[in-house]
Amino acid sequence: MDHLVHVSVVRYPIGEHPPVGQVTRILGSDAEAAADTDIVCCKHDLSQRFNEEIEKTASELPMTFDPQSGEKRADWRDVLTFTFTEDTQRDSLSFIETAFTLERTEENDWQFAVHISDIAHYIQAESLLDKIARKRGTTVYLGEKVLSMLPEMVTKCYSLKPDQDFLTISVIMTFDKNGQLLEYTIEPTVIKVDHQLTYPEVQSILGSLDQVPKKQQPLADKLKDLFFTLSPLVKAQRLQRGGFELQLEPRSPYQDEGRVGTLIASSRTPIRSLLTELVVLANKSVANHLRALGVPGIYCTQPEPDWEELEDLLKLAQNLGLEVSLESEEEITPQDYYNLTQMLGKSPHVHVLNYLLHETLKSSKYNSHPGSHFGLAYDDCYTHCVSPGKRYVDLLIQRVLKLVFSEGRDRRTKQTKTGVNLFSSSCHGNINWNVLPPNRQEELEETFHFLVTYLNDREKTAEEAEKDLEGLQKAEKMKERTGKVFKGLITGVQSYGFFVEIEDLLVEGLVHVSSLKDDWYEYRSRHGCLVGRKNHIAYRLGDEVEVEVKSVDYYRQQIDLVTVGGGSTINNGN
Template sequence: MDYSIATLLSYFVDDKLVAGKFLEKKLGCESPEAIEALQIALDALEKMGVLVKERGKYNRVTREDVVEARLRCSSKGFCFAIQDDEDATDIYVREGNLSNAWNGDRVLVKVIKDGTRRKSPEEQVHLILDRANPSLLAQVKKSEDNYRAVPLDDRLLFELELQDKEQNLGEAVDHLVHVSVLRYPIAQHPPLGEVTKVLGSDAEAAADTDIVSCKHDLPLGWTPEAIEALQSLPKVIEPGELKKRTWITAKLQLVTFGDGPRGETLPWQEVALSLESQANQWQVGIHITDIAHYIAEDSLLDQLARKRGTTVYLEEQICPLFPEGLIGRCSLIPDEDRLALSFFLTVDDRGEVTGFEYHSSVVKVDHQLDFSEVQTALADIESVSGELKPYGGLLQELFFQICPLIKSQRLQRGSFNLQTETASPRLDEGRLGVIMTQETLPIRSLLAELMVVLQREVALQLQALGIPGLYCGQVAPEGEDLTDIVKLAGNLDLGVKIDLEGDIIPQHYHHLSQGFESLPAKAVLNHLLANTLKIEKYFSHPAPHFALAYDSGYTHCVSPAQRYGDLVIQRLLKLVLTEGRDRRTKQMKTGVELNAHTCRNQISWNVLPPNLQETIEGDLHQLVLGLNDREQTAEDAEKDLLGLKKAEKMKARAGEIFRGLITGVQSYGFFVQIFDLLAEGLVHVSSLKDDWYEFRSRQCALVGRKSRTSYRLGNEVDVQVRSVDYYRQQIDLGAVNNAPKDSANMDFDDDDEDGDEREEQDTMDWDAMEDGDDDEGGAVIF
């Protein structure tokens, strides 16, 4: 089957009966073999009690003792089932109860032992819904009569038999390879795999982008069928289409903003801006390339884009949403007519949006502006000359008035900024959900203010129309996520008080980031604070957004060529223009403007036909889970590459001494964030030879028993790079003897009330080290 059980079950919503023919259509089962495979799956699910058949149709069975979750396994064999609900309890699953499920798989788990006050409930995997590892990285090993693949990820508790079809696997023994899973384990039969690529003699010999793309199963190329589908798209705009649209070329200057090419890949120009000054207000035009016109729903290119979900940036290497050839048809480049969806925001002199409307349009960009050039020009706006001179007024109003006013409104609402040293490829807040500012290029974050406020207005318009939507939200961090940061702020005497027992609010982050501003270690502290945020998620209903301080109603729409969710929103907005009812009955002489803010609070009828609305609701519900999984995969892959890059640099500088900040203290050692590279390593307590160090939990410090030397959370220390595990991205550090003697300033009571707990923790952590747990040998780079 080309679909997972999770995809099949996603069509069962709201306790509605679903016909087999409906599932055949939705899942693309056209051949007799595909239809038979679907029926076998339905029969099996019915036999397992997951589905029930009523009047020839199927319904999902709701059971209190069965929950859906994703497995997170340990290298020691046991797993926890992590439910999607942030407040739900993690469920313990023994190795013997995994039913051949692997780390990362989405499963249904069944309770076999209720939990107690001290123990989590124990469960057994009832059904594997979706496999998370269609391929993996492994080392080839030779057995007596065959070859085996041993996964590098020690949380994958199995070995694969390798199929040796015209492959000289003997030359790949002990090499790092990419293995595709041909068969998952069934009963007593082990999994079967096939080597698709030999990456190198070991991880360090392989290209880092190959490691990341193979590890996360990222598709880098395109099938011949996809290229053929791309070539069949129209290369010129049909005259009939031009007549249907509004032309935005006469009186407005249109400009785009961007960076240079990433490697051999041309950058997408998805957004162009225009500006018209009015009395005490401005009309800002945001023109977004019309990808929906070229990519038909359920076409081959659409199916591939839905499966990819989002563009993944691996530095110069990009895993795009669409083939690069689409850029030539859709990218908003100067002096070319392009189809677009044009949004117009009316912004008053306080930075509030007082008007909104959108149209299907034709645009022609006048000039493409480079971020760095614009930033330089704005430093001395009066002397702007050359190609930028005609746009000096637009730039001045945009970056000195409009965007700062919008930013002020956001901050007053309770939102916050964080600082970064690297530019995001997105024009809006990006996957982390927070607007990141750069000291060297502040106009990027100012432009993001405009994108965010547009996406807020689009979400409000969808809600006002009463049509289904794909919304974007961000869950608030838990108090425990901020424990170390709050302790760190206390040790640095920032004066920021946060009750970790209460709700975490955006203002807490604002106060922390403001407190970091004056410190030499602000880059490290902002990096740590950003790591406590949860990435954005998609919802089929309006949801709160933590970092942007929206109670509900936010979406994404400015990047339809690089995020599939944005393309979905673009289709919905165009559907309103073509299929929407602007009045209750045909007898009414006048209707409302469905494409403008003036219709809000005026609609008391179904804008879309009921059958169409119901279909869209079902499709969006099914889409959300897959998009969130792909966004998480993209985030993990991009972080993985960054970690490998840092590990490579640190390995090359083994033996050197660096200055860093102590960002965590445990009984087994302390973590140090190195200022130069924002790389984190572990100084293991066993490397501190000058004294016997005891862990003082209340002071977040390791204290020498004799010398009273302390390594305390928030201290700056010099450390030496001892060793680096490249693949695991773990750095082992050694402390240079420069720790302060804090006995005069801190009350290190030998009779610490946490002593018993500390002693027990010491024992547990040391046992974990000896068993080869994740803490051994260094810290994972974040």
């Protein structure tokens, strides 16, 4: 009997000797009988659980706040503090690592703080928990299943819950009335969360500000200032310097800009999108600070897209009647993408066009040297620091900051009377000495240089696994619709057939040229179309067609379609 199994290779083929493998798990009688998450985990060798030793080590971590550990930290416990989460009912997914405060300064500027759970305080370098976190590299989101970087006990203990004291690392940013970042401070803190809110709850409060109970009025005022004033101002500043965003729904509500590669404006959770503006700025501030101090760091970079990746999309948009072009094919800029999003927004097919535009972006990469990030329109540096319990890079960055706090030299020599404030952006441009001790500097540089390749591989694996799950789920969805007819848009044409995006479902399938029985079709690459020799019917980029779902290969995620109607008529075969 045929079964789908996971096999561990014991010996690879040598000469005439075939490979030898050992069955480690029976997934099902066939691909469709197996759980999609199990298939993905086996394919990408993702562990779904932690061993007993790791779980035991996690259970031995301090469960309660130690007042002594907060003595040398700035105390923010009396400041109104709030957190945001997707859904309070899904506890396994709600590891809350960031809390927020918003205040007015004496100069009437905005002071917005991102308080990040101090995971590095509890997970020491080279400890067992650190090694498993490094091995996993990142948290992977497979639908309802979350493959955490750290055991659940860690996330339960150090998730920022209401009415408890927590150790945090805070990025405290000051903005003027126009949303321009003036300065920032990064320091160890102690906080207490006053309110844990879901995004729908925030939306509800903001939608009925005149009906807020008196007890909730201070919170409502903060939310109003944050989402109606500060966040929109910061967003306007970003767009003014050439940034862009895509109108998309994320594959997972728990993904941030790291794996998505740019900022997205979700119609379902606009509040989340606005908050992301400020969280990204906190990441950027930390990157600027590491660079200004001259200490080792891991930076997140993203190269510009390739012209070849954009060419078909531009042809598609032009065939849909949109006047789109780039200033230069030699150098693609974020401003080009902003202009494209404005033009694509005029099309009734904007949803699928934005989806295809997102596909042209390259994956972000980690680097031990600062570099540009195309999707966020940063030309100098960017990093990740707000998710130290979900992403190993963030944990490493947190450790670097803590080293600066504890061992950083704030002056050139001991004889120098006054030093700089290493916690503040005010020190930038005033440091001409090594902030960290030479042995620490060298150790971190070597570690980061070695780790970036591995961590890039882990991120790539996570990204591929998440896409694989999405592909399997789409295949399963379409198998149930075999024989049904849908309207779609031709999004790609090759000599062997053309790809059709079923817009309502955001599912792509292939119409193979062999299924076009009414004529012999020639491929014209310059025009991006298939043309019938006799009937002069063409299938070109941007054509709307009706297709029937012919067959679905679930495991290979292949959806075969046949045309029912549509296409274009070309006079005289031209």
